[in-house]
Amino acid sequence: SAVISQKPSRDICQRGTSLTIQCQVDSQVTMMFWYRQQPGQSLTLIATANQGSEATYESGFVIDKFPISRPNLTFSTLTVSNMSPEDSSIYLCSVEGHGLQETQYFGPGTRLLVL
Amino acid sequence: GNSVTQMEGPVTLSEEAFLTINCTYTATGYPSLFWYVQYPGEGLQLLLKATKADDKGSNKGFEATYRKETTSFHLEKGSVQVSDSAVYFCARRGSNYKLTFGKGTLLTVNP
Numbered sequence: 001s002a003v004i005s006q007k008p009s010r011d012i013c014q015r016g017t018s019l020t021i022q023c024q025v026d027s028q029v030t031m032m033f034w035y036r037q038q039p040g041q042s043l044t045l046i047a048t049a050n051q052g053s054e055a056t057y058e059s060g061f062v063i064d065k066f067p068i069s070r071p072n073l074t075f076s077t078l079t080v081s082n083m084s085p086e087d088s089s090i091y092l093c094s095v096e097g098h099g100l101q102e103t104q105y106f107g108p109g110t111r112l113l114v115l
Numbered sequence: 116g117n118s119v120t121q122m123e124g125p126v127t128l129s130e131e132a133f134l135t136i137n138c139t140y141t142a143t144g145y146p147s148l149f150w151y152v153q154y155p156g157e158g159l160q161l162l163l164k165a166t167k168a169d170d171k172g173s174n175k176g177f178e179a180t181y182r183k184e185t186t187s188f189h190l191e192k193g194s195v196q197v198s199d200s201a202v203y204f205c206a207r208r209g210s211n212y213k214l215t216f217g218k219g220t221l222l223t224v225n226p
Contacts, residue, residue, distance in 0.1 A: 001161070031212055042204065042216045043159070092158055096212060102147060102166070104214055108158040 002027055002095050004107035012113045013083055020079045021110045023093035028073035030097035033104065034066070037090040046091075049076040083114045117141050121205045121217025128195055128224050136190040136220045138179075138205035147208040148172075148181055148188040153219075154201045162190075162203070195224045 003026040013019050023032065032049040047055040047068055055068035070076040080087050090111050094104040122137040140146060150162040150172070163172030168183035177192045188205060205217040 033213075042218045043214075045213060048212075090158075094159075094214075102208065103149070103161060103164060104208075104212075105161065106151070106159040 002029065002105045004093065004095060004105060006093060006107040006110050008110060009108065010111035012115060015084050015114055017083055018079055018081045019083065019112060020077050021091055023076045023107055025074050025095050029095040031095065032070060032076045033094045034068060034078045035092045035094065037092060039088070043092065080112065085114045088112055088114045117143055117207055117209050117215045119205050119207050119215050119217040122220055123218065125221040125223060130197055130224055130226050131194045134192040134195045134222070136203055138188045138190065138217060139186050140188065140207045142186045144210055149206040149208065150179055150190050151204045151206060152201045153204065159204065197224045197226050200224045
């Protein structure tokens with residue numbers, strides 16, 4: 001498996017501001033993903049973070065709202081821009097790659113509350 | 116498209132009761148199937164997985180068998196404990212690496 005950390009673990013933010021979430025994994029991985037889990041809901045894929053190129057976004061998610069960086073094979077960031085209360089969710093990163101046997105492993109999540 | 120249909124909760128059981136959480140998936144291609152568990156206030160943990168028909172995944176007393184004929188991957192445990200209280204997610208992995216999740220089932224086990 002992989003050991004994944006996320007920062008911050010939780011935050012309370014004011015509407016209109018932006019928050020950048022970091023995801024760090026303890027080994028090089030091919031794939032990194034970002035998910036959103038709205039209160040009491042399942043997980044929805046936001047985007048696939050591609051190393052060295054632009055992220056691939058799912059329907060309903062756009063780069064201006066959720067810019068993503070992936071500067072290397074162990075690190076990625078997700079920014080939630082111009083936040084509104086509807087952005088209050090848990091944001092999770094996951095990884096998959098060599099040695100992980102076609103399985104995604106998840107970070108502990110970032111709990112975001114927008115006031 | 117790809118989808119996963121999961122038994123809706125919440126499910127409330129007494130300790131040592133038998134647990135079944137139903138999960139069915141769309142049969143496009145030959146997906147790998149997973150059960151993840153989310154304990155209160157935590158992220159998702161992989162519970163078990165199966166990658167082909169008739170495979171049985173097992174972990175911590177939980178089991179699930181990949182049934183191609185019924186497109187199902189039901190989660191079972193013979194004797195649940197209070198510590199098993201969590202939300203359980205069934206998921207399907209497509210050929211494009213993407214996971215599709217069911218809606219989740221909240222399990223509460225009472226002493």
